[in-house]
Structures are given as C-alpha cells and as structure tokens.
Amino acid sequence: MKIKFINRKTGELETETPPGEGFLKFLYNNPFGRITILPMVKRKFLSTYYGNLMNKPNSTKKIDSFVKQLGIDMTEAVKPVNEYTSFNDFFYRKLKPEAREIENGIVSPGDGKLLAFESIDAVHDFYIKGRKFTLKEFLADNKLAEQYKNAAMIILRLAPNDYHRYHFPYNGTPSESKKIKGHYLSVSPYALIKNFTKVFCENKREYCILSTEDKGDILLAPVGATMVGSIISTYKAEEPVKKGDEMGYFAFGGSTIVMLVDKNKISIDKDLLENTKNKLETFVKMGEKIAE
Numbered sequence: 001m002k003i004k005f006i007n008r009k010t011g012e013l014e015t016e017t018p019p020g021e022g023f024l025k026f027l028y029n030n031p032f033g034r035i036t037i038l039p040m041v042k043r044k045f046l047s048t049y050y051g052n053l054m055n056k057p058n059s060t061k062k063i064d065s066f067v068k069q070l071g072i073d074m075t076e077a078v079k080p081v082n083e084y085t086s087f088n089d090f091f092y093r094k095l096k097p098e099a100r101e102i103e104n105g106i107v108s109p110g111d112g113k114l115l116a117f118e119s120i121d122a123v124h125d126f127y128i129k130g131r132k133f134t135l136k137e138f139l140a141d142n143k144l145a146e147q148y149k150n151a152a153m154i155i156l157r158l159a160p161n162d163y164h165r166y167h168f169p170y171n172g173t174p175s176e177s178k179k180i181k182g183h184y185l186s187v188s189p190y191a192l193i194k195n196f197t198k199v200f201c202e203n204k205r206e207y208c209i210l211s212t213e214d215k216g217d218i219l220l221a222p223v224g225a226t227m228v229g230s231i232i233s234t235y236k237a238e239e240p241v242k243k244g245d246e247m248g249y250f251a252f253g254g255s256t257i258v259m260l261v262d263k264n265k266i267s268i269d270k271d272l273l274e275n276t277k278n279k280l281e282t283f284v285k286m287g288e289k290i291a292e
Contacts, residue, residue, distance in 0.1 A: 003016040004280060005282065005283055006275050006281070008282050009283075054088040054091070054251070055088050057086060060084055063084060066087075076163075077095060078093065078096055087252065092232075095163060100286045101288075105289040105290070106169050106215065106218075107169050107170070107288060107289055108285065108290050109166045109167050110162070110257055112158040112159065112257075113157045114290065116155075116268045117276065118152050118268065118273065119153075119263065120148075123155075135148055144219075150264075151261055153259070154259040154291075155256060156257040156259075157255075166250075167245060167287070168220075168245050169259065171240075172213070172218070173240050173241070174210050175209040175211070178208070180204070180206060180207075182204040203223050203224055205224060207220060207222075207258075208237070215265050216262040217262075219258075219259065222248060223255065223256040224255060232250075244287055268291045269292075272284075
C-alpha cells in the first residue's frame, strides 16, 4: 500500500512517505504489531512522555534533519531554524502573514490532505465495510449528532511535515471548546483504512461550534493522534472571528481537523468531491477555497 494524493496546485498524483512508515505498517497491518505494541502506543503516557522530550532545549538538534528529510519550506516561517527553543516550538511554528492567501468562500482551516463528503454515510463507504462510523460516537452527544446527521463532512489530515496551526474557515462567532478524552491512535491512512471508526471515535478530540450569518453552525473538531501531546486552542470563545484567524495548534505528531456543515448551505468544490470519490486525498493549504 502506498499513500497517494492529488497535489491541487499542480494536478499531479504524488506519493506521501511519512516518517516511521515501516513502523506504522507494522503497527496497523501486522497482526503481531496490532496485538502486542499498538495497545501501548495508543495510550496517553507515551504521547505525553514523547511530547515532553520534544519540549526540551536539546530537542532542537532534530530540527535540521527533519526540515531536510521532509522538504519543509522555512522561508514561510516567522523565525529561522536557529531561533527555535525546542522541537515543539519549531513544530507549531507560525507563518508569515503573506505566506497564505485567504481566498473567497469557505476555506481550508489548515495545510494537509483533504477528503470531502456530501453526506456522513459516504464516509463509511470510503473507509470501511465493518463497524459503521456514527456522529453519536464521534461527538459523544446524542442531541448534537441529531443536529448534524444530514451534514456534509470535510476531513483535513495533517502529516508531520505540514504547518500545524489551524484557523477558522469562515467569519463567525465560536463557542467554547468541548474536550473529549481518548486514545492516541495514528491518523495515517495505514491506520485509517481498516480502523477509521476506531480512530475517530476513540481518539482524544475536541470541538467548537462556529455560528455564521449565512452558513449555519459549522462544527470544527481537532482530533489528536499518536505522539500529539496537546491540542491547544488559542481563540477567545464568544468573540467574533474573521476567516483565517487562528483557532489553535497541535504539538508534535500527525493530526486531523473535521468539519461538519449543513449540506444545504454549502457547495463543496467539485474537484475535491471527485478526488474523494476516486479514493484520493487532495493536498490543500490554509486559506485555500474549498467550498462556497
């Protein structure tokens, strides 16, 4: 299995090679790995321990090789490589304001590989044939699940090399963020292809509701993953925000943002829907239009 995606800017089919690819395959595709190692990897203590290591000053030694191995464009960052105080300080680095254009319509909340579904049921057909994904499990709230049962769903997966701050996709007023405790399973396609429901309904996550004037209530849910020590919200609840304003950031590791939007008030860009129907993610950047 190779992780293939469409680079939206070039239209080319590309292959993603994540750090620790062999270990991910062993954990999620090898029966021995699933039974013996995975139960430890998904627990909080390991991600917390590794997150603490990435906060230490000597972790800066890892930055140069990480940048070179994954081809990260540091000209976009506010600070040069030698000014970060830890690996995590680099990992959730800020970008220069001009590094991302905020386009018209509803925009991507971050950099990453995107999947777009016009209905929740389509998610099940994409990933799995076994245990069905349900909003009741994902949101841990029956009333809220009922409210969004007919919503469109957008999933943005952030790989370790991506920019790890996330932003509001539209103008509105955000609610307080509600936290849901959980595990730390990987959000890599190696894990998701057979474990989508398990990952999204058991991982640590939180959500807020962005109330808008013309798109209804948009639910935004950051989801943690293996080695993500923290999901940090940086916005102020109940205060109006503009599209592109920062919402929060992830500490080290891959992560995901899930968006639920009233499908009668949104028109997702056709190329994103088509790529998803072809079982391909699309690489987009924060501020790039994904719907209107």
